[in-house]
Amino acid sequence: MTDNRTRALLHFSLGGWVLLVILAAFFYAPSATGFKGESARIVFFHVPQAWVAVLAFCVNLVASIRYLRKRNPLDDARAAAAARLGLVFSVLATVTGSIFANVMWNSFWNWDPREVSIVILLLIYAAYFALREAIPDEERRASLSAAYAVLAFVTMPFLVFVVPRIYWSLHPDTIIGATGRLKLQMESRMLQTLLGSLVGFTGLFFWLYTLDVRSARVRLARRGREEA
Amino acid sequence: MRASTLLSEILAVLAKELTAELRSRVALNAIGLFGLTTLIAVAYQIGPYQIQEQDRPHLLSALLWIILFFAATSGLSRVFVKEEDAHTAKTLRLAARPLAVLGGKYLFNLLLLLALYALIVPLYCALMGYAVRGVGGLLLVLVAGAVALAATTTIVAAIIARASGSTTLFAILSVPLVLPLLVMLIQGTRAAAASSELAVVLPALQGVVSLGGAVMIVSVYLFPVVWHD
Numbered sequence: 027m028t029d030n031r032t033r034a035l036l037h038f039s040l041g042g043w044v045l046l047v048i049l050a051a052f053f054y055a056p057s058a059t060g061f062k063g064e065s066a067r068i069v070f071f072h073v074p075q076a077w078v079a080v081l082a083f084c085v086n087l088v089a090s091i092r093y094l095r096k097r098n099p100l101d102d103a104r105a106a107a108a109a110r111l112g113l114v115f116s117v118l119a120t121v122t123g124s125i126f127a128n129v130m131w132n133s134f135w136n137w138d139p140r141e142v143s144i145v146i147l148l149l150i151y152a153a154y155f156a157l158r159e160a161i162p163d164e165e166r167r168a169s170l171s172a173a174y175a176v177l178a179f180v181t182m183p184f185l186v187f188v189v190p191r192i193y194w195s196l197h198p199d200t201i202i203g204a205t206g207r208l209k210l211q212m213e214s215r216m217l218q219t220l221l222g223s224l225v226g227f228t229g230l231f232f233w234l235y236t237l238d239v240r241s242a243r244v245r246l247a248r249r250g251r252e253e254a
Numbered sequence: 255m256r257a258s259t260l261l262s263e264i265l266a267v268l269a270k271e272l273t274a275e276l277r278s279r280v281a282l283n284a285i286g287l288f289g290l291t292t293l294i295a296v297a298y299q300i301g302p303y304q305i306q307e308q309d310r311p312h313l314l315s316a317l318l319w320i321i322l323f324f325a326a327t328s329g330l331s332r333v334f335v336k337e338e339d340a341h342t343a344k345t346l347r348l349a350a351r352p353l354a355v356l357g358g359k360y361l362f363n364l365l366l367l368l369a370l371y372a373l374i375v376p377l378y379c380a381l382m383g384y385a386v387r388g389v390g391g392l393l394l395v396l397v398a399g400a401v402a403l404a405a406t407t408t409i410v411a412a413i414i415a416r417a418s419g420s421t422t423l424f425a426i427l428s429v430p431l432v433l434p435l436l437v438m439l440i441q442g443t444r445a446a447a448a449s450s451e452l453a454v455v456l457p458a459l460q461g462v463v464s465l466g467g468a469v470m471i472v473s474v475y476l477f478p479v480v481w482h483d
Contacts, residue, residue, distance in 0.1 A: 160417035177472055178430070
């Protein structure tokens with residue numbers, strides 16, 4: 027009972043927080059200079075979406091490694107849940123990035139290295155599910171998709187850090203600069219809104235992730251009872 | 255003692271692969287003919303004179319790697335798929351330890367890629383009028399590219415061999431993993447074509463070697479899981 031009450035309280039807090047972030051993105055944060063119109067406000071949604079896509083990839087990696095070590099089917103369900111959300115958030119990040127690119131540079135797609143990076147992440151998630159669909163045996167599906175997830179993670183640092191450094195990029199600079207030093211040159215209210223949005227989107231990710239894992243847990247328990 | 259046994263097992267698996275391949279020549283024919291057909295289609299339609307001078311460095315290096323990579327995808331998955339198709343995988347599991355199987359199959363794929371490059375790259379340079387100033391730099395990029403591509407494609411081949419529709423899956427699974435590698439290889443080839451100094455290819459080489467090395471290390475840990483499950 028207490029658990030349910032805590033959970034409901036957390037859900038309402040998360041909903042309230044996300045609502046505050048949306049209001050702050052449009053009414054609290056000032057307009058950014060050097061951008062067309064109010065286009066820079068998309069940063070409060072686009073950056074957290076890209077962050078959640080990468081976070082999901084990390085959660086997928088941890089769950090995959092846990093599966094390979096302990097062979098618990100729930101870890102496979104955790105890995106798949108993270109990948110599902112990663113796929114959704116990488117699509118959202120790609121779409122919002124394209125809208126921003128069209129406003130700023132009059133083209134939805136510019137083959138910018140960072141645009142390519144997020145698309146490759148999207149392709150990796152899609153390939154992960156294509157692999158899962160192609161293996162009927164559950165245990166083999168879990169172990170081979172976990173192996174692919176670990177392998178795919180190796181390419182991530184190259185996509186995020188190496189390739190954008192080799193090619194010239196239109197993309198506004200990231201928070202971590204090329205020198206490796208933190209570059210948080212943002213007006214304080216904008217920064218507060220961005221950080222708030224990052225927290226909100228992270229919370230949203232974990233809420234959706236927990237829902238998916240709980241339903242997988244119920245499914246596994248029911249199957250266990252049927253087999254017993 | 256154990257190291258020399260592992261090495262001899264790797265060489266035995268490689269010898270088995272070479273003997274089987276020279277008997278059927280399926281992978282060699284697939285890769286070689288795919289590469290040649292694509293090269294002829296590109297050379298016939300584009301040729302040395304259809305591209306503007308300022309676009310040549312970008313387009314010619316990209317076209318070269320597109321031909322090399324897609325020709326490679328037509329044959330590299332066979333190294334594990336044929337074991338499952340012929341039901342010889344179980345025997346191989348008993349005969350050699352996983353690391354030896356991975357090593358032998360990796361070396362076989364590496365040799366296939368080097369043979370493909372030896373056939374296609376000189377023909378491409380001749381047919382497309384691709385003047386390369388830094389031949390040494392280009393050779394370094396090609397060898398590093400083969401080492402890294404063979405590492406990625408071999409472990410992906412092992413993963414897809416046990417799934418249905420494995421040939422189609424090979425391209426789907428390997429393209430996202432290989433794309434960063436291809437971007438760096440195209441960059442390195444363009445740099446080698448423009449300058450005879452070896453230093454110009456170093457940034458791309460660093461990326462290719464480190465990505466290839468990382469994939470190799472991860473493959474060593476993952477392969478026993480993939481092979482035995």
